[in-house]
Amino acid sequence: MACSAGWGGAAWMDAGESQSSSRQYTDGLMADYGDHEATDDPLHILRHSTAHLLAAAVTELYPDAKYGIGPPVQDGFYYDFAFSKPISESDLGAIESRMRRIAQEDRSFVKETMTRQQALDEFGKRGQDYKLELINDKVEGDEVSVYRTGDFLDLCRGPHVRSTRDLKFFKLLRVAGAYWRGDEKRPQLTRIYGTAWPSARDLEDHMKFLEEAEKRDHKKIGKDLKLFMVDERVGPGLPIWLPAGATVRRELERFIVDEELARGYQHVRTPDVARLELYKQSGHAQLYAEYMYPPMRFEDGEELELRPVNCPHHIVVYQSELRSYRDLPMRIAEIGNNWRYERSGTLSGMNRVRAFALNDAHIFCTPDQLMDEIKGSIDLALYFSKVLGIDEFSYRLSARDNVKEKWLGTEEQWQLAQAALIEALESMGQTYEMGIGEAAFYGPKIDFQVKDSHRREFTNSTVQVDFQLPLRFELEYVAEDGSRQRPVMVHRGAAGAMERLFSYLIERYIGAFPTWLHPIQxxxxxxxxxxxxxxxxxxxxxxxxxxxxxxxxxxxxxxxxxxxxxxxxxxxxxxxxxxxxxxxxxxxxxxxxxxxxxxxxxxxxxxxxxxxxxxx
RNA sequence: GCCCACGUAGCUCAGGCGGUAGAGCAUUUCCUUGGUAAGGAAAAGGUCCCCGGUUCGAAUCCGGGCGUGGGCUCCA
Structure with a gap:
């Protein structure tokens, strides 16, 4: 992983911090919705209808509110609004009451089809600018499908429940800011989140789940069991491992290092800083600058940089001697500290921090060895998962999208790398989902996705194929025939970052770690x-x-x-x-x-x- | 970074429409020597996040910071 980071989800190039927690809401449920596919999933219909009910209530209470979009999501729904004056969570009670009242009124959901012009007129009359934009940008052809619920009109394909009376078991949960159409540069709307279920029992269960999630939250347990702390004098995103937590970490590190040594890895220790020049050569200084700490400049002209990744250091280790094909594969490993200045709003406990220790390794191998090394990396990650109790995870094959400027390397290299990753997974009998556009800029990767107590998904382990850094650093080895050849690099983080792994394990065991890990046995x-x-x-x-x-x-x-x-x-x-x-x-x-x-x-x-x- | 909320003792929280603050637990001391999820008493503990402003007076009102939490790809 390492160089890129499946870690925070931010590969060097992934300026957008792609797999943030929001992803949870889009998995599955929304996937087909976005493609204009109607769905007949009853739960989906129920939640989507409740979103309409919410918008109807909001437009009654706030006549000048503009509504954006309101899809169903995992466990519920949301709807985005532009209010003329800000609302807060204390307003949710009134909105919910109005929703219940409308529900009682037994208004039916009526589908209508109108021409594009009629729709533009209708929404224009209501001052619904966002809907106008959607009609212009999203609707193809001249037919526009809308739904009417009493006076409330929404651009929508449906389907919906028959009447507002079918909506009984819902609850508004919170408000949040959300950029219109996900674009930071566009207005920020107020998103209202809610949950909706087919029965009182389901709703109750879900509320109980939320409560439980709160209890197993690693931030709470970390405090209760004195595992770690964050102090603003030290800085946000810079957690302190207290004695009990440090004990767990030491055990984890011993376990990890011992296992890697047994598998032919060589562990090294390299500094947390290096000359800025090193990161210019790797490309980080240019491509990953937004996450890097500013360089430390000294009077004599020295410029040192806190490293955001370990790969350049490991490359230096590789290059410390002329390597023969007989030396390969070389598996250079380190639990190395990485420094990334993550956006303040994204920090969270031990899960998302600004300094973390990665269980990192870079494997330098011949193209012929690539497949075995990928499999070996997956196998190691699986082994760690098994021992540590990471029972639930899914594989994501993170590939590039068609935006050419975002990726380095040739088509051939990408296909080769991706084929190797897929073959490795399939030969091991593993299934995966695709993550288009989630690749590292230098190559595709396999990410191991796990979920926290709130079912938010994040990457723990990763295996990446890289043809680019060997090129940038002109890596070579002496082949059998005496010629100089270029090795391939595999970046892998088998157990992920210690901080994130720890946060996961705390929630996984609710603080009751297995005896070998527990601070007090x-x-x-x-x-x-x-x-x-x-x-x-x-x-x-x-x-x-x-x-x-x-x-x-x-x-x-x-x-x-x-x-x-x-x-x-x-x-x-x-x-x-x-x-x-x-x-x-x-x-x-x-x-x-x-x-x-x-x-x-x-x-x-x-x-x-x-x-x-x-x-x- | 942006939106919303929150920030009172080590922890969990009350309170306070302006007159410098409380509980339980934890801590310390004393009593208690008890067979598997809270024995009793006392003491100590607070720049009510920080900085400005208004005021005779600010923890409380106003402004600005800082920190924490939840959100923020696509999405008829």
Whole structure:
């Protein structure tokens, strides 16, 4: 990944920060809608109709409001409006009440067909400029389909429910800004989001889901369990890993590095900065400038740059010696810090930050080796996913679109690279969806898409094929026949960025990490002061056995200590009272609340094994 | 960056239509020595995000910042 970044979704060239969270709303549901395809998905129809109901209510309450578009989305719908004076979430109650009233009135959704001119007249009369624009830009032919709901008129293909009375189980959720037709340079409209369901039960379930999502949010758990913090004195997007979080990260890094070493990677350490010149050569200084920190300039003329990617450094490693085909493939890896000045409005907890450590590697190989290296990279990402518990993800083959200026390289190189990625996926029996226009500028990539607790999609792992950087840096190796040949580069981030991986894992486990990762693996609590010495001995023994153990010798009742340990999601709670001292056993309680008497040796052995196996 | 909301003790939050502020939990101390999800008491803890303005007086009103959260491709 690395160079480009499947990471934040911003490949060097992806100035637009493509796969932002908004994508969730467009998946599936909207895909065909945009192509003017009618749908008969009842849920889709219900939500789209509720969007009309919303617009009808808004235009009644705010007669001069202009409406834009209002499609169904994941779990609900939205509608965009231009209000003459801003509205806020406190206005949603009144709008929702009006919606319910209209729903009660049993207004039917009536489809009409009019000529283009009639439609222009109708919407013109109502001052609906955005609709006029849509008719002019989007409607082909002379027939325009509109829907009437009482006085409310909307440009729409439908279909819709029969009557507003069919709309019962909905709720307005929030307002947000959204650029008209997604273009930053155009006016920003006020988007109202809502959710709609076929039954009260479904609506209730969804509201419960939202509540749950709030509880498992990594920002909340990160605070509760003291995993990380963000302090404005340090800066936005620059999280601090507290001792507990740093422990988890250390375990992750050990695991990752050990596995990569076992797979023939060579780990290096390279500086977080380099001369600006290096990024001019790689192209970042020109093409990725908007995400880069300004160069540090010194009086002697030195210009140093915080690196946004690791690839140039790894290229320097490659070029430190003349390489033979016998050396290839060379897999140069590093958990390297990357610095990207992301737009302030996009930052979020540990998931989207301005400095992050990428589980990065660059594989330099011959064209013949490319396929195996792609497969190997996918296989590694799959292995990490399996061990870490990333059970749900989808593959996205990110290809280029037809805007020629956006991509470097020849048609042939792109086809070659893409064919290789597809073949690799298919040979491994994996299915994927296409992400047109999501490629890195130098080549296509496979992105592993995962979802956070709010079902927002983001890229974790990525595998990319690159023919361009080898060219820019004039990489070569000595081939069998003594000629100089150009290697191919594979950029891959198998476990993604540590920060984003961490945020994912926190939500995946709701803070109850597998024992091998958990910051505190065992808490030992003496029942009374009398058992304190014994408890200390138990702690000492476990600690020497490399178990992360804490002693809870507060003069509190066990109930209290157990409660606190449970809130910390500690895997094992060990209570020692008079009975244990006498029998020489421990009373062990695990996270499933099973309790058992066990000898210290057996317990230590069992936990050690669980840790070694990275069981979950 | 832009839109909306929010920013009060370490945490979760009350309150305050202008007279310098409260609870619970956490912390500290004392009492309590209790068998698996909160024992009791006391103490301590706050530039009410920051900077300006209005005012006799601002945490409260106004303006400007900063920070946090949710949104912002395409989309009849």
């Amino acid at each position: 065992v808490v030992v609590m003496p029942l009374t002061d009398v058992q304190r010495i014994y408890a200390e001995q138990v702690v000492e023994r476990l600690r020497r056995g490399r178990i992360r153990v804490e002693l809870d010798a507060r003069s509190q009742k066990v109930d209290r200590k157990v409660r606190d340990a449970k809130l910390q999601k500690v895997p094992y709670i060990v209570v020692v009272g008079p009975k244990e001292v006498e029998s020489g056993l421990l009373s062990v309680r695990d996270r499933t609340d099973k309790q058992a008497q066990e000898s210290l040796d057996s317990f230590l052995d069992r936990v050690s094994r669980e840790v070694a196996e990275r069981a979950r």
